[in-house]
Amino acid sequence: FEHALIQDYLVAMKAIGVDVVELGFRTTDQKGFKGACAYTTDSFVRTLEIPEGITFCVMINASEILVNSKYSEKILGILFPETAEISRVSLVRIACHTHEFMEALHAFKFLNSQGYRVAFNLMQVSECDSKELILLAKEAMKYPFDVLYFADSLGNMNSEKVQNVIELLRTHWNGALGIHAHDNIGLGLSNTLYALNKGVTWVDSTVSGMGRGAGNVKTELLAIEISQLRDSSCNMKPIMALIANSFKPMKEKYGWGTNPFYYLSGINSVHPTYVQEMMADSRYNEEDIIAVIEHLGREGGKKYSKNTLGEARNYYSENPLGNWSPVKLFKGKKVILIGSGPGVSIHKRAIESFIKDSKPLVMALNAQSVIDNDLIDVRIACHPVRLMTDCESLNQLSQPLITPASILPSNVLDFLSSIELLDYGMGIQNTNHIYNETHCILSNPLVISYALAVASSGKAKQLLLAGFDGYSTDDPRRLENDTIFEKHQSVASAVPIIAITPTLYHIESTSIYAL
Structure with a gap:
């Protein structure tokens, strides 16, 4: 994202009452070119003009700080070399699968000692059984971090599933809860509003729903709903100009947003990246994509694997064999x-x-x-x-x-x-x-x-x-x-x-x- 676009974005977020802006990731991965928001270094953040009242946040993947499934404080120290008192970043959100959660929790101690607020984002909770979620909630209570998020990573949750997750987490976790909804089956916004009604106090969204595959809750829609709940004003002019000038062209170029394929992947519990990859590959027609989704729904496609999709992508040879004549x-x-x-x-x-x-x-x-x-x-x-x-x-x-x-x-x-x-x-x-x-x-x-x-x-x-x-x-x-x-x-x-x-x-x- 260009620097000017980020500044316009921050102005728009301020105008609609956004509290926290997650600017991007922190990562040690240096392979290939990635933009500034893939690293969101302290030096980069200092180049931005922060509107008053907005908190800056960055995300890290738990896999980044787990070496051979064990927590590495050394890597976390590389990612966060400055204390929160010096850095303009105040909040760190750690995205983790349920099997990573227990070990990733150790990151709280270091980040807390550095003055950062901490959130954990549990992914693919719709695929967890009740006992697992209750155990995770019990373990989370040992670490007084700021908010426990649950993510509808496969985009297949409805209000009943949202309520069930909230109730299971509340068996032990009494801190703040957040929801990160995907829009595969078109329920991202309604699930978010339902969660708010059930006591969730942290919600997130992206402009025009920008995000992998079917995308996320649209900020421009959630902002209107939140302003009504807060009984406050919401200046939509900057964000609508931002959408028209920048995000609409990007959406046309990169093609995120829900469609029947993402809907089908959602109800079949298939990771949306499979759909995203196939839609970008001209060798897959509509019939092929549907066949892949149905197969992965039966055989297991909750976790994306390049190798799994590769079996369907790389089988054609430029020098074909054959031993039968028709x-x-x-x-x-x-x-x-x-x-x-x-x-x-x-x-x-x-x-x-x-x-x-x-x-x-x-x-x-x-x-x-x-x-x-x-x-x-x-x-x-x-x-x-x-x-x-x-x-x-x-x-x-x-x-x-x-x-x-x-x-x-x-x-x-x-x-x-x-x-x-x-x-x-x-x-x-x-x-x-x-x-x-x-x-x-x-x-x-x-x-x-x-x-x-x-x-x-x-x-x-x-x-x-x-x-x-x-x-x-x-x-x-x-x-x-x-x-x-x-x-x-x-x-x-x-x-x-x-x-x-x-x-x-x-x-x-x-x-x-x-x-």
């Missing part, structure tokens, strides 16, 4: 590809009648189940996370599965161990599509691209598309799929394609009823 199965045949669009359900009877009469080779995307399973000859899928999501359904089906098995992670192959896998390789490069005998090179990882490559490499006579309805003209997936069809048709060995149910794509079409 020629024997496809050569000279008319093939019908069953998609997932509503056209399949609407015209189900006609499609099934055509299959019975004409006996084409029937290939279905993923675990599609609208068409009678006995009429499907083979299934096709290529996304590991989608495969894990569909594994239960696929294991109950009888067809062989065409998939780039050689590049799938071992855990995916374990899920599919009972299925006959036909290994047609796939690689991703920013290039035109290339169809080879046992593998293809594509510009995207979408299963429709993979299916077109398989049918073409297999020298199919014709590919009939059912259930490829298409998206509206303002939906970016419309252009994406039209581009896929264009790239396919530019390949010399491309199989001719024709849609037999209604489609919005720019491809040849006919009617299933005319066949």
